[in-house]
Amino acid sequence: MSCTSPIVRELSAFAMGELDEERSRDVLDHVEACASCSRELDLLADLVRLEAEPRALQSTRGEGRTAALPRKRPWRWARRIAVAAALLLLALGLFDRAFDPSGGAVRPADLAALADRSLPSFVAAELRGPEAGLASEFELAMQGWQGPDLGAVESSLTRFLDAHPDHAPARFYRGVARRDLDRLDEARADLRSAVDRAQGPLREHALWCLAQTELLSGDAESAREALRTLRDSGGDYAECALALEERLAR
């Protein structure tokens, strides 16, 4: 359960060294008693570390202390043979197949690893349609979006969509909720519907989430199609789409 204390708002300021002694003491007092904020502080410690010491990740990617241990010299002739064999396979276009037990077919697990299942940021301005009454009804359905019970939000959005089936933001958010509930086929249908109905930033959000959902479903071709559309749109997501397309190509 997340903490409701106002101290939560001070945590990042604490981690960045922006608080005076009184407020920093208040934060420390609170963190000692609050498991949620204690976890949050650890996350901030990691983020601060990643920013302050970019090599931290690199060093953990390495082999830790084993890197300092003496190693046997590799057999040069064996390495040369391996490189020559790899070059030959590459030349024949067989490299991927040689090391892929499925014979070159894309594996859903690999695609899933490329997908980011994080919820998109909640952009309230995009949720407000031209009809104020409808917007407030929708916002009511979205209550709890930041909370832990995604199933409840999915249900309330379903009720809302029963009455307003063409509401693009509701399609989008229900699609994201269903994706995170592992109801991938339903999520794809919702997100495609949102793409068809939405314009501007919401359409880009929907395309991005659709691409992720296609990846989770193991459908690389559909993911590429969504990414291509996103890239060609030239919006804020274009760069992300291009980067993911390149990773997919690899």
Next chain:
Amino acid sequence: MRIPWESFLARYRALGRNLAAGLTGSRDDADDVVQEAMLALLRAERDGERFATLEHARNYFLRAVRNLALRRRLSAANHEPLRESLGELAFQSEPLPEFGGLASELEREKARLSALDAAVSGLEPDARALFESRLRERRTLAAISDETGVPISTLHSREKALLERLRRAVERAGDGP
């Protein structure tokens, strides 16, 4: 619990430095304060203090950072190395104690940081912009609010949602902070 010194230092050094720099107003002093606080923690453990969890040790360390930073700021003899008055010089020449489970600790750390790095890389443009302003450019939410015109309460909410996302991404990777 024995404190896993290597990973503990790695994980909390930058956080302690930020806290100390904010309170002393000097990055150089902050480095000294962090070292003093680590020595204080090391001394506490050697004196028989047992920390039930890593969080207890972290809290002890952060309190030490805060207190030492305040003392340094308030000290009239600011040029006098604080460690001498604390009588902790002896610890400096001693190596940090080894800790058990090094391999598994490094593996966990690797997984956690990799997941976090991937989650940061995958942020949408608006979240990414907030993240970079805040952590990379070290700007306060008030400064960001002044420049962008976005109300500070909205920025607080966005930051909270951003941290929640990152935390969930790390937890999904199997080793939550």
